[in-house]
Amino acid sequence: MRKHLIFTGMAAITVVALAGCSSPAPDTDDAAWPESITLSLVPSVEGADLAEALDPLTTYLSENLGIDVEGVVASDYAATVEALGTDQAQVIISDAGSLYNATERYDADLVLRDVRFGATSYASVAYTNNPDKYCDDEPVMSTYAASGIQLSSCNGIEIEGETLTGEGPAGIESLAKIGDGTKVALQAATSPAGYQYPVVAMREAGIDTDADITQVPVEGNNNAVLAVFNGDAEVSFAYWDARTTVTEEAPDVAEEVVAFAYTEMIPNGGVAVTSSLPADLVEQLTELLDGYADSSEEAATVMFDLVGLSDWTNETADEEITRYGEILVEFSN
Known part of the structure; x- marks a missing residue:
């Protein structure tokens, strides 16, 4: 295997010493087990x-x-x-x-x-409050099984009246519709669903995420959804499906915040x-x-x-x- 990729520079990484134990035996079927x-x-x-x-x-x-x-x-x-x-x-x-x-x-x-x-993996969801721009069809309602909530989506990423799958990539080509100056809510750079996978997906769609969009910093998946719900951003990204975390403060989030794309799956x-x-x-x-x-x-x-x-x-x-x-x-x- 390759040994050259070491992520010690990431902000989230801190090395600490842990208590030791006896050394294991060599990797053979008949090797003695450690105590x-x-x-x-x-x-x-x-x-x-x-x-x-x-x-x-x-x-x-x-x-x-x-x-x-x-x-x-x-x-x-x-x-x-x-x-x-x-x-x-x-x-x-x-x-x-x-x-x-x-x-x-x-x-x-x-x-x-x-x-x-x-599930062993999950997608990052692209949300919008402007379905006329990002949806090629009318939004449909499907059921989020974990809570029984009906949520809206478009671009065929889910089937109307059925259980949401949250499987990506799906509708990913619609990210190319994010135009110059579009306000896009993004989480911290260490967030896979709130930043890393969305940024990679947008770059692959031809978007310069440093120059072509207006990044709206938010903290947490719930706030990424609320940024779109409240009109502070036109697009946001969060884990599937973060809309269920804000139903109390935003009762009509299921209709007002539409999922229009899923990134590739995050393990x-x-x-x-x-x-x-x-x-x-x-x-x-x-x-x-x-x-x-x-x-x-x-x-x-x-x-x-x-x-x-x-x-x-x-x-x-x-x-x-x-x-x-x-x-x-x-x-x-």
């Missing part, structure tokens, strides 16, 4: 709940593997990569960018992808392991993690509370992670 392995992650919970939240998962793994599995809390996703690279952790649960770094820099193996509400994170672990250990560990959410009601709760997931899948779609890494390169300086 313990360490799992590094960035949990969703905070403070005193960390140890309690980690314990059910590490206990489950320890009991089923027959070796000690220790859980270590990282301060951020980049720290999980450095922990794996220095052999202070042999398993990491991290975001897509960190998984890419781990595979590129340390030859780690991607074994699982995160599943959130049935969820997942699980990576060091390449030096025995292959049969990796296989069993992967199967156990893959089945954890279904092992008990407590496990499903822990899974969501700990890392905000509903499941893992061994269908890793490595090409999505690779593409994410390529896009990160454009924004690493």
